[in-house]
Every structure is written in C-alpha cells, then in structure tokens.
Amino acid sequence: MDMSDIAPWLQTPLRRALDALTAGRLGHALLVCGPDRIGKRAFADALVRALLCRERVEGMACGRCRDCLLLAAGTHADLRVIGLIENDKTGAMRREIVVEQIRELGAWFALTAQRGGAQVAMIDPASAMNANAANALLKTLEEPLPGRHLLLLSAAPMRLPATIRSRCQRIALQPPSRNIALDWLRGRGHDEALAHTALLAANGHPGLSAHWIESGLLDLREAVRRDLDAVAAGRAQPLDVARAWVGDEHARQRLAFAAELAVDLQATNLGLESRPGWRARSSGDAQALANWFDAANRLRELLDTPIRTDLAVAGLLRDWRRFVAA
Numbered sequence: 509m510d511m512s513d514i515a516p517w518l519q520t521p522l523r524r525a526l527d528a529l530t531a532g533r534l535g536h537a538l539l540v541c542g543p544d545r546i547g548k549r550a551f552a553d554a555l556v557r558a559l560l561c562r563e564r565v566e567g568m569a570c571g572r573c574r575d576c577l578l579l580a581a582g583t584h585a586d587l588r589v590i591g592l593i594e595n596d597k598t599g600a601m602r603r604e605i606v607v608e609q610i611r612e613l614g615a616w617f618a619l620t621a622q623r624g625g626a627q628v629a630m631i632d633p634a635s636a637m638n639a640n641a642a643n644a645l646l647k648t649l650e651e652p653l654p655g656r657h658l659l660l661l662s663a664a665p666m667r668l669p670a671t672i673r674s675r676c677q678r679i680a681l682q683p684p685s686r687n688i689a690l691d692w693l694r695g696r697g698h699d700e701a702l703a704h705t706a707l708l709a710a711n712g713h714p715g716l717s718a719h720w721i722e723s724g725l726l727d728l729r730e731a732v733r734r735d736l737d738a739v740a741a742g743r744a745q746p747l748d749v750a751r752a753w754v755g756d757e758h759a760r761q762r763l764a765f766a767a768e769l770a771v772d773l774q775a776t777n778l779g780l781e782s783r784p785g786w787r788a789r790s791s792g793d794a795q796a797l798a799n800w801f802d803a804a805n806r807l808r809e810l811l812d813t814p815i816r817t818d819l820a821v822a823g824l825l826r827d828w829r830r831f832v833a834a
C-alpha cells in the first residue's frame with residue numbers, strides 16, 4: 509500500500525505517526541479523534557498494518573509479508589478490535605463497551621504475541637466505554653508492556669475520563685482546505701455544484717459531504733431547510749410539518765439537521781458568517797436560538813420513548829416561527 513490509498517487529509521498525520529513509529533517515538537496508547545466520517549478508522553487501519561508488518565517500506569506496511577497477508581485476510585492473531593457487541597442474553601446490540609471486554613483485553617495483552625511481533629488493540633468507539641470499562645482500561649494504560657499498542661478512536665474524546673486522555677498520545681484528524689475537499693469529492697464522481705452545496709452544509713467536512721450526497725441525506729437536509737422556511741413564513745402549519753418529520757425512519761436525522769441549521773442561523777445572526785437564508789426576528793434572540801438548539805437535540809433523544817413526538821415537534825416548530833423571520 510502507499511499513501512495515495514488514503515484520503516489526502518489523513519496523509520500528513522499518518523506520515524507523522526509512521527515517522528514516530530520508525531523512530532521509536534510512537535506512544536503505546538494513541539487517541540485518534542475527529543468528527544464522524546473524517547476517517548479515524550481508515551487512519552487507524554493503516555497504522556495497524558504498519559505496526560504488524562515486519563518488512564515495512566518507507567514506514568508503511570509492505571502488503572506482501574505473512575503478517576500483511578494474514579491481516580488482509582482478517583485472521584491476524586495479534587490484532588483485537590473492541591467495539592459495541594451484542595448482549596448474549598438479549599441478542600440486542602449493547603450501547604456501551606463493558607468491563608468484561610476490557611478485562612479480556614488486559615489478559616490478552618499479558619500473553620505473548622502469537623506471531624512474535626507487536627500486539628495491537630483498537631477500541632472503537634472508545635467513548636462508548638462505560639465507567640467500569642474505562643477504569644479497567646486505566647490499569648492497562650498505567651502498565652504498558654513492550655510491543656503492545658492501543659488505539660482509541662473517538663469522535664467525542666471529552667467524554668473519556670481525563671485520566672485516560674492524559675495517558676494517550678493524541679492525534680486529531682481534521683477536514684482539509686475547501687479545494688482539497690472539493691477535489692476529493694470530484695474524484696469520487698460527484699457533480700461540482702452538488703459537492704459545493706454539500707461542503708457548505710457540512711462545514712467543509714468531505715467525508716460527511718460524501719455520505720450525505722451518496723445516501724440522499726443532502727436532499728433530506730434541504731427539505732428540512734425548506735420546511736423551516738415555510739414554517740417561519742407562515743406557509744406551513746407546525747403540526748403538519750411535525751407529522752411529516754416524525755412519520756418515517758428519518759425523524760432523528762431531521763431533528764439533527766434542524767438543530768444544525770439553527771446553529772447556522774446563530775452564526776449568521778452574530779455576523780460570523782454570511783449565508784443566504786434566514787434571519788432571526790431580533791438580535792436579542794441569540795439565547796432563544798441556543799435554547800431551541802438544545803430542545804431539538806433533547807427531542808431527538810426522546811424519539812424512542814412513548815411521548816407524542818408529533819406534538820412535541822410541533823411545539824418546537826411553533827417556537828421556530830416565533831424566533832425566526834423568513
């Protein structure tokens with residue numbers, strides 16, 4: 509494999525990590541953080557390949573040795589990936605990484621590597637560890653063993669205990685410049701105008717833009733924007749819009765988009781950005797918008813509960829009409 513196999517905005521941080529590995533400066537525990545879909549897993553996978561390959565070429569995995577082949581086949585014995593798994597008793601997916609998973613990892617790290625090289629574990633998403641799991645991990649972090657590498661992946665590193673964060677080398681992945689993002693999206697076959705719109709909506713985040721375009725979510729976001737416009741202008745009734753919003757499997761995503769659009773409006777309102785669209789009725793509505801953002805996010809959490817979500821969303825949209833002029 510070579511650098512061109514990985515997204516351009518991951519190349520510099522990856523090169524830095526590989527150089528540190530070659531120089532023996534790479535930490536035993538890394539915290540790879542960045543927003544969803546920025547490429548944390550692709551970055552970590554490339555690093556894992558380099559950690560396990562024993563015939564590295566310019567710091568990168570050779571792709572041909574026995575370790576590389578085992579890894580590519582998904583059967584390398586010295587890699588563990590810990591994530592959200594099913595609950596044995598109920599068969600449902602767990603929402604947390606539990607202490608047993610981390611204890612098992614500690615025990616595994618204490619064994620000798622089967623292939624005689626490094627042992628690598630990835631925890632993804634690390635912020636899903638519950639308090640007991642995080643405590644158990646602390647023990648592993650406090651007594652690092654030679655040749656053992658731990659990669660924690662997280663979009664929300666602040667949710668991890670400070671004691672864990674402070675023991676990890678942090679690698680922050682960020683969106684690239686607008687031009688690099690645009691090039692990358694074009695390279696994936698996306699129409700230039702659409703790529704522009706998506707990047708604007710996703711704050712320059714190319715991975716998220718691609719996801720929104722490819723999954724149709726960009727259209728959904730535009731529809732939410734139009735609905736909010738129509739409600740603000742009095743062209744649509746809050747209850748009608750609310751019923752449509754909660755009527756299918758996209759309810760959660762619509763509320764997330766609505767909350768983000770409120771942040772956009774807030775930014776415009778404060779003169780931070782000038783985006784065409786809405787304006788608040790008065791500049792004194794900043795607090796009201798912040799509250800609206802919180803309310804939209806809270807409502808998202810309530811979608812799984814038995815409350816009448818259409819009525820709750822209608823209330824939210826009535827507030828929107830009060831704060832926002834179309």
Ligand SMILES: [Zn+2]
Nearest residue numbers: 561570573576
């Ligand atoms: Zn190799």
